Amino acid sequence: MSTVRQIHEHSIEELEELAQSIRDKILHTVSKTGGHLSSTMGATDLIIAMHYVFDAQKDPFIFDVSHQAYAHKLLTDRWNEFDTLRQLGGLSGYTKPSESPYDYYVAGHSSTSISVAVGAAKAFALKNEDRIPVAFIGDGAMSAGMVYEALNELGDRKYPVVIVLNDNEMSIAKPIGAISKYLSQAMAGSLYQKLKRTTERILEHMPEGATYMAKRFEESLKLITPGILFEEMGIEYIGPVDGHDIENLIETMEVAKKLQKPVIIHAQTLKGKGYEIAEGQHEKWHGVGAFDIHSGESNKKSSAPSATALFSRALSDLACRDEKIVGVTAAMPSGTGMDALMEKFPERFWDVAIAEQHAVTSMGPLAKEGFKPVVALYSTFLQRGYDQVIHDICLMKLPVTFAIDRAGIVGEDGETHQGVFDISYLRPIPNMVLCAPFNAQSMQAALAFANDLDAPCALRYPRGAFACQEELELEPFTLGRAQLLKEGEKVLLIGYGNGVGKALEVAKEIDGAAVLDLRFVKPLDRELLKEFAKRFDRWFVFSDSAKQGGVASAIAEFLYEERLDIALESFEYEDDFIQHGKTPEVEKSLGVDIDSMKKRVLEALA
Numbered sequence: 001m002s003t004v005r006q007i008h009e010h011s012i013e014e015l016e017e018l019a020q021s022i023r024d025k026i027l028h029t030v031s032k033t034g035g036h037l038s039s040t041m042g043a044t045d046l047i048i049a050m051h052y053v054f055d056a057q058k059d060p061f062i063f064d065v066s067h068q069a070y071a072h073k074l075l076t077d078r079w080n081e082f083d084t085l086r087q088l089g090g091l092s093g094y095t096k097p098s099e100s101p102y103d104y105y106v107a108g109h110s111s112t113s114i115s116v117a118v119g120a121a122k123a124f125a126l127k128n129e130d131r132i133p134v135a136f137i138g139d140g141a142m143s144a145g146m147v148y149e150a151l152n153e154l155g156d157r158k159y160p161v162v163i164v165l166n167d168n169e170m171s172i173a174k175p176i177g178a179i180s181k182y183l184s185q186a187m188a189g190s191l192y193q194k195l196k197r198t199t200e201r202i203l204e205h206m207p208e209g210a211t212y213m214a215k216r217f218e219e220s221l222k223l224i225t226p227g228i229l230f231e232e233m234g235i236e237y238i239g240p241v242d243g244h245d246i247e248n249l250i251e252t253m254e255v256a257k258k259l260q261k262p263v264i265i266h267a268q269t270l271k272g273k274g275y276e277i278a279e280g281q282h283e284k285w286h287g288v289g290a291f292d293i294h295s296g297e298s299n300k301k302s303s304a305p306s307a308t309a310l311f312s313r314a315l316s317d318l319a320c321r322d323e324k325i326v327g328v329t330a331a332m333p334s335g336t337g338m339d340a341l342m343e344k345f346p347e348r349f350w351d352v353a354i355a356e357q358h359a360v361t362s363m364g365p366l367a368k369e370g371f372k373p374v375v376a377l378y379s380t381f382l383q384r385g386y387d388q389v390i391h392d393i394c395l396m397k398l399p400v401t402f403a404i405d406r407a408g409i410v411g412e413d414g415e416t417h418q419g420v421f422d423i424s425y426l427r428p429i430p431n432m433v434l435c436a437p438f439n440a441q442s443m444q445a446a447l448a449f450a451n452d453l454d455a456p457c458a459l460r461y462p463r464g465a466f467a468c469q470e471e472l473e474l475e476p477f478t479l480g481r482a483q484l485l486k487e488g489e490k491v492l493l494i495g496y497g498n499g500v501g502k503a504l505e506v507a508k509e510i511d512g513a514a515v516l517d518l519r520f521v522k523p524l525d526r527e528l529l530k531e532f533a534k535r536f537d538r539w540f541v542f543s544d545s546a547k548q549g550g551v552a553s554a555i556a557e558f559l560y561e562e563r564l565d566i567a568l569e570s571f572e573y574e575d576d577f578i579q580h581g582k583t584p585e586v587e588k589s590l591g592v593d594i595d596s597m598k599k600r601v602l603e604a605l606a
Contacts, residue, residue, distance in 0.1 A: 108416020
């Protein structure tokens with residue numbers, strides 16, 4: 001298989017054949033392992049051209065999010081390992097420097113690439129090295145403010161950076177007929193760039209009066225030329241260009257490389273290129289599980305409803321009864337279940353694109369004006385709006401509900417996406433209430449409680465189905481109150497959120513095990529815990545979260561304050577980033593699967 005060391009030996013026709021081979025490899029692998037499909041299929045030609053023009057070991061390739069970098073992996077000595085994609089111990093679905101010297105930076109969240117490129121360019125300048133960072137970013141990631149913070153500095157300092165904008169969904173500047181197409185093609189050529197530089201030098205030396213008409217002509221051109229925003233920020237703009245024309249892409253990138261200044265290449269691509277079923281704007285093909293190539297149908301068998309689906313139904317029911325409920329998500333409408341509410345209540349529920357900071361802050365004034373906002377984000381993405389949670393919501397004790405999806409291990413997406421830190425980073429914030437449901441009934445109860453609470457509240461739930469599917473006799477949620485679900489006399493199993501279902505499973509084979517649904521980690525049910533301290537001298541904590549600052553940490557603080565002598569053991573995650581793999585396999589490797597936890601409890605009681 002061709003690698004980056006051989007790519008320059010290929011003709012254009014051979015590069016096009018290589019692109020098809022790579023797409024076939026991606027398609028057949030992802031159909032078995034799951035992964036990101038449509039974006040990475042569409043990016044293949046661009047990545048081949050990048051490797052043809054630039055040296056990825058010398059000129060670092062910085063992929064934004066990096067879920068579209070599969071072609072890059074295949075070109076950089078990972079073809080034979082590619083069938084281990086996203087599997088435990090196998091290749092990551094994202095760039096990872098520990099996996100390959102061709103991967104410059106870890107990436108799993110969006111909109112970081114240009115900032116990384118600017119930092120790399122500064123380092124190269126200080127070291128006096130002739131290296132050019134190449135940032136690869138999608139049009140969706142351009143909605144985040146961090147991109148413009150980076151462009152603002154880059155346009156001022158003029159470091160040599162090439163930005164490849166992969167426009168596969170929305171056109172930043174829609175081509176207008178034959179004239180626009182002609183201009184775009186002309187802008188991609190070396191002649192246009194030479195004329196532009198010559199014109200700039202002439203204008204610099206002409207008297208002000210003589211340049212008036214020339215400047216007016218230049219401004220008129222900008223009005224009909226794509227990329228005016230980037231040009232005004234001091235970034236050279238080339239495009240739009242066809243992101244599947246490898247020959248033209250190589251020529252364009254050669255021009256950009258020679259400019260030795262900030263350049264953005266705007267390339268338009270087709271999502272799912274090469275797999276007709278996935279081609280176009282089909283969100284379902286962005287990230288997929290295993291599927292049948294011929295039909296496109298998922299291989300996943302029907303199962304219990306996901307916690308996300310339960311959240312969506314419960315919120316929809318509440319929103320039908322209370323017109324003050326509003327909500328927002330950040331580029332994850334279907335992933336968070338907010339798409340159903342956006343369709344049902346288009347004036348009350350919004351997707352603000354990849355802009356978690358804005359999503360959080362924008363809900364503050366709505367709460368101040370008497371509405372009941374719900375911010376639905378994945379745990380890993382709420383991290384991006386952390387300052388806003390503190391400064392714009394909790395400081396004024398505004399009643400905003402944070403629905404934290406994908407809390408716990410998320411499986412194949414791995415270390416950048418594991419939702420394990422939210423308890424630890426939210427618990428120290430004054431005015432914040434933290435609670436968690438563990439099944440369909442408690443999801444409804446928790447959401448109803450949060451909706452009525454006059455304070456910020458965060459509730460967390462897992463990816464996929466809850467561990468507990470059975471119906472139980474549950475009390476309504478009351479601030480700071482836990483509920484005993486199973487009586488016992490030997491040992492107390494304390495569950496929080498999805499950990500409750502796991503505690504119930506473990507308790508089935510342990511005589512005398514009581515199970516407590518903690519419900520709230522902030523505030524704790526201190527009175528009930530003091531009562532249980534008289535009955536049980538050994539407690540075990542079950543929660544899908546980081547141990548440091550987590551549930552057991554909160555309980556340990558309580559025990560210390562009350563001077564209670566309890567043997568406390570936690571099944572939360574140790575102080576490390578959790579690798580990718582199927583969730584059951586990852587849990588087993590961490591010793592937090594049901595069998596491992598049963599064994600540890602029994603050994604402790606022996």
